[in-house]
Amino acid sequence: MRILKDLFNLFYPKLCANCDHQLTMNEKAICTFCRHDLPLTNFTNYSDNKITKTFYGRISIEKANSLLFYRKVGITKKLIHELKYKGNEEVGVFFGNWLGEILVDNNEFSDIDIIIPVPLHPKKRRERGYNQVTKFGIRLSNHLKKPFLEDILLRTSTSKTQTFKARFERFNNNDTKFQLSDLTAFKNKHILLIDDVITTGATLEACAKELQKTEGVKISILTMAYTE
Incomplete structure (x- = not known):
């Protein structure tokens, strides 16, 4: 089996999602050199940082964090683009493993009950796959060791891609709506709401407001990246 795997990698080598150099056997999605260039946020205070301040006066959240800074030009933007538009889901796996290991070590989210993603509209999901x-x-x-649920918080409206919109326009976009399929599923639960990038926080805010229709719910936020 090892020989077959080596032959497969010879003819179909796995490439770094940023620089396109061939990955070694021990590298996943991103080469070691590019990993060292990633702009880590290094937020150590999960309850009082730039991300939690983004939501002050808008929604009540317990904690928030992001692994990387997202900038107009740079490696984070390239990786998120590969993940979101080029079908390279290994980038999501890579970030999930990296953040997962950090969170196990620091116990910051040990009290959450359920992990919920920001959902796509069914039409957009069919298009993207x-x-x-x-x-x-x-x-x-x-x-x-917490359940990941995708079928309770639903997106009920479609909107044009946010990628090329101005920051002010994204903040004032009220077209995106969400709905809970079960208002009791998260009763007295601590939800970890996850997404790829925080820009203005408008989408996460809309999700949180719908989740907060549930009695006793608490919400924390975690993303791959945060826009400076």
């Missing part, structure tokens, strides 16, 4: 945060969430679930 996947939700870009699904494999990210599954890996977090495996590390944290």
Whole structure:
């Protein structure tokens, strides 16, 4: 089996999602050199940082964190683009494993009950073929030993892609709506809401407001990246 795997890698080598150099056997999705170039947020205070301050006066959250900074130009943008538009879900797996290991070590989210992704509208999911945060969430679930649920918080409206919209326009976009299929499923639960990137926080805010229709629910937020 090892010989067959080596032959397969010879003819179909796995490439770094950022620089396109061939990965070694021990590298996953991103080469070691590019990994060292990633702009880590290094937020150590999960309850009081730039991300939690983004939501002050808008929604009540317990904690929040992101692994990376997202900038207009740079490696994070390239990786998220590969994940979101090029079908490279290994990027989500990579980030899920990395963050999962960090969270197991620091116990910051040890009290959560359920992991919930920001959902895609069914039409968008059919077009893309996947939700870009699904494999990210599954890996977090495996590390944290908490269930990952995709079928209770639903997106009920479609909107044009946010990628090329101005920041102010994204913040004022009220077209995106969400709905809970079961208002009692999260009663008295602590939800970890996950997404790929926080820009203005408008989408996560809309999700949180719908989740907060459930009695006794608490919400924390975790993403791959945060826009400075």
